[in-house]
Amino acid sequence: MAATDQSLARPEKHFLDGVGEMPTLFRNFDWSESPLGEPESWPPGLRAAVRIMLTTLHPVFIFWGPEHRCFYNDAYKALLSDVKHPAIFGRPAEEAWAEIWEDIGPQINFVFDGSGSIWQENRRLPILRSGGLKESWWTYSYGPIEDDTAENAVGGVFGICTERVAQLEVERRVSRELDRMRRLFDQGPGVMFVMRGPEHRFELANRACMQLLRHPGLIGRTAAEAIPEAADQGFIALLDSVYATGKPHVGHHHRLAFDRGHGEAPDEHYLNFVFAPVIDEAGKITGIFCQGTDVTESRRAAQATAEREAHFRNMANNAPVMIWVTEPDGRCTYLNRRWFEETGQIPANALGMGWLDATHPDDKPRVTAEFVQANAAERPFRTEYRLRLADGSYRWVLDSAGPRRGTNGIFLGYVGSVIDIDDRHEAERRIQTSENRFRAAVGAVQGIVWTNSAEGEMVDEQPGWQALTGQMPDEYAGYGWTAAVHPDDAAATVTAWRAAVDARRIFVHEHRVRRFDGEWRQYSVRAVPILDAEGGIIEWVGVHTDVTEQRAAEAALKALNDVLEARVQTEVTERLKVENALRQSQKMDALGQLTGGIAHDFNNMLSLITSAFSLLERKLSKDDPSVLQFIEVGQDAAMRAAGLTRRMLAFARQQPLSPARVEINALIENLRSLLAHSLGKGISIDCTLVTGIWPTIVDPNQLENAILNLAVNARDAMDGRGRLTIETSNATLAGAELSESVDAGDYVVICVTDNGKGMEPEVRARVFEPFFTTKPVGQGTGLGLSQVHGFVKQSGGGIEIASEPGRGTAVRLYLPRTTP
Structure with a gap:
């Protein structure tokens, strides 16, 4: 039911409302020079498309009309150079985009011809920018904007685009890195x-x-x-x-x-x-x-070495390792047989300091200095070097010795041993190679790489995390790294991380992280446990990948889809309301035409009958009272039938009206006594008549009949006992306040309300239909409310009814306001 207080009317939002340069340009543009004319006269499809374009954050443009006039939003403007904006606003597309018209012109015409939509991905287009034509790549789509008045029912093209230059450059760099x-x-x-x-x-x-x-x-x-x-x-x-x-x-x-x-x-x-x-x-x-x-060759060599070593061991079975002894001055005085067997030296050139000649030339200076210094300080000696074997090859050995002292503690020299550690050095070299390979793999990963302990805590130096967040080692140690996670995401992150650590499974998560510059960015996180040979976790290796722009693009696309879906749903709902109103109007018009024709024919016959009765009354003798009584009965029946035809004509909006300027409050005051007499003592009448009621032009007699008709119906609904309320007010209807039965405009409203038994929805839906009545046969014609409906509509107004079972009924008459 429409609001009756002018202060409650809500202003309709204009489709060019909004902030930013482009909404302002739309509103301030001189449309009088444009073929489109003023925005208020634009077709609905164009207004809807412009509204969507101005409210989305994605780059959007429109080509409209036979000349394909060009319009766009702030996001699209940001992609244009000063050469283009604002020069191309409202200009024909062929003029605005002359440099690429051979590429896009056929596509635009394809959509305007009603042939469908266009999708282009990574399309190369040379765009005119500062300094001349610049190469660029675009992904875009063209879709039709429907307009029933246009050729092929397509009034324009709705375009959505993304410039791909930066993304393609990234993809090229990634491709080169992959190569x-x-x-x-x-x-x-x-x-x-x-x-x-x-x-x-x-x-x-x-x-x-x-x-x-x-x-x-x-x-x-x-x-x-x-x-x-x-x-x-x-x-x-x-x-x-x-x-x-x-x-x-x-x-x-x-x-x-x-x-x-x-x-x-x-x-x-x-x-x-x-x-x-x-x-x-x-x-x-x-x-x-x-x-x-x-390792075929190294295996063969290793087998040969092992066989040779076994041979040497069998020959020097008294000592499994090389043993040596020195004097306090450092001179070697004893080398066991194993030394000579391994190195190929002979006592003459090995004793004294000659054993140093068996070390690798690159290691000899260092080993000599370490031995001399240790001997001078009388401290233990321990070093590693490459020892030349008898076959000229070198192997890593561990040479260690402890001071040999007499009973009085005097330093007597060293007793030492030489152990082959070449296999251990090879293993360490392989480990180093593996570590280098791992570091190279980490360097190839796109994102910030970090490691955590087996228990899930951040330890040691983490240069990637430090560069990302600016945290120092003492800040991110343990779970201190969570301080760089957004407060709204930190608890969920810790819970998910601990669950992954406890379950020993891959960790996949997403959260916001504060960068070193203070900006919050969205990151996708993935961490994998590194296992040892027995399946135990050694540590966790994780990577943070920035997905801020990707998530923003997804959110913008979803928002656009939501807007489009809501718009479609609204249009479907409005179309169904219009179709229902049209069907009801056509039905009532057909019934009105049928009823009007019958009423006219019936009225003509009644005229003959009443004329005949008048002639009979004049010609027959008044001395015979019985004959005159029958004539009176016939005339009374004819008059009631004439009243029925008037109601039928009122429903059909064909009755003659005598409109005049009416002051509604005065008319209702004059009806009070008649209403009280007609409704009986069991009905109380309350009149709420607002001062300052606007004047209206209607037929006062028909308006009195309509109010009386509504009052009698209310009396019947209250079974002769209850309260009838008559109210008056002014109302301005517009926008969401409009209903199917009342158009926009200024109205004087008369509301007749009772507290009777009310109506079921299926009864309320049919009350204005002719000949429909809930009264017993012979107690109603079903034309009372139809007559009121016909009178109000014939007077240029509208009528609404609200009723619920057990809560009474309210009928509002909307009569058009006239100027003073």
Whole structure:
């Protein structure tokens, strides 16, 4: 029901409202010189599109009308140079974008022709900017803006775009880096390959792998197809185990013999390798990565050395290590047989200081200085150096000695031993190589890399985290790093992190982090546990990746979709309301035409009947009272029938009206006594007549009949006992206050309210239909409210009814205001 207080009317929001340069430009633009005319006269489709464009943060533009006039929002303006903005605003597209019209013109015409929409991704377009044409890449879409009055029902084109120059440059850099990594992978000195799936199908393989396997069609084949020998020699079983368990396998000196054919002996190789599972983001094993080294030659050399050492040990079984003794002045006076066997020296050139000649030339100065200083200080001596063996090769040894003293504590020299530690040095070298490889892999990751302890606490130096947040080691140590996480995200982050640590699973999370410059940025976080051979966690390696722009773009797209969906829903709802009102209006018009025709024909017949009765009354003798009584009965019936035809004509809006200027409050005051007489003593009448009521022009007699009709209906609804209220007011209807039965405008309102039994919704929906009544047969024609409805509509007004069972009924008559 419409509001009746003018102060409650809400102003309609203008579609050009908004802040920013472009809404202001739209409002201040001189549209009188434009083919579009003033904005208030624009088609609904254009107004809706402009409203969406001005309220979205995504770059949006519109081409409208036969000349494709160009309009855009603030986000799109930011992509334009001073050469374009504001010069192209409101200009034809072919003029505004002359330099690329050959590219975009056919696409725009395609949409205007009603052929569909356009999508272009990474399209190269030379745009005119400061300094001339500049190369740029764009992703954009063109969609039709519907307009029933336009050719092909398309009034314009709605465009959404994104400039891709910066993103494409990033993608090129990533591509170049990937190419570099592929070259490094291919040029790696060791054997490397990646197998995909449970059948172990080769996906990647470097040059060393190809040279070892000698299979030109390796990529795409399974291990069993490419290396049939691998199954019998245990490799396939190892691959199956790693894929099934997810545990890496480290192989040492594993034999692999290839059948090269042609009657040749098997090509035998020994490999040190690692089979490591490839795990995706969901924690699923998708393949196996292998890194191996062909140690065939080193194995053969090692076997030869071992055999030689065994021979030496058998000859020098009295001492498993080299033993030496010195005098207090540092001169060596004894070397056991093992020394001479290992170094090839003889006593003549080894004793004294000659044993230093067996050290590597690069190590000799350092070892000499350390020995002389230790001997002079009489302190223990311990050092490592490369010792030249008898065959001229060098091995790392540990040379250590303790001071030899007499019973009186006098320094007598040293007793020392030399132990071969070359294998340990080789292991350390491999560990260093592995660490260097890991650091190189970390450097290739796009994001901030950090490590945490097995318990999930940040320890040691973390240069990546320090560079990102500006925190110092004493600040981020333990769980201090959470101070750089947004307060709203910190609790959830700690909970998720501790759950991942307890469950020993990959940690995937997203939160905001304060950078060193104080800006909050959105980061995607991923951390993986590093396991030892027994499956225990050594430490966690994690990476923070900045996703701020990506999340902002997703949010903007969702907001745009929400706006579009809401707009579509609103338009569907409004269209259904209009269609329902149209159907009801057509129905009532048809009934009105039918009723009016019947009423006119019936009125003509009644005129003949009443005329006949008048003639009979004059011609018949007045001496016969019985005849005159029958004539009176016939005339009374004819008059009632004439009243029925008047009501039918009123419903059909065909009754003759005599409109006049009416003061509503005075008319109602004059009706009080008639209403009291007509309604009876059981009905109390309250009149609330507001001062300052606007004048209106209606037929006063018909208005009195309408009010009386409503009062009688109210009396019947209250069963003769209750309260009837008549109110008057002024109302201005607009926007959301409008209903299906009343148009926008200024009205004088008469509200007739009772506290009777009210109506069910299905009855309320039919009360204005002709001949519809809830009264018993013979007690109502069903034209009372239809007559009121017809009179009000014929007077240019409207009528509304509100009723609920048990809560009474209120009927509002809206009569148009007239000027004073």
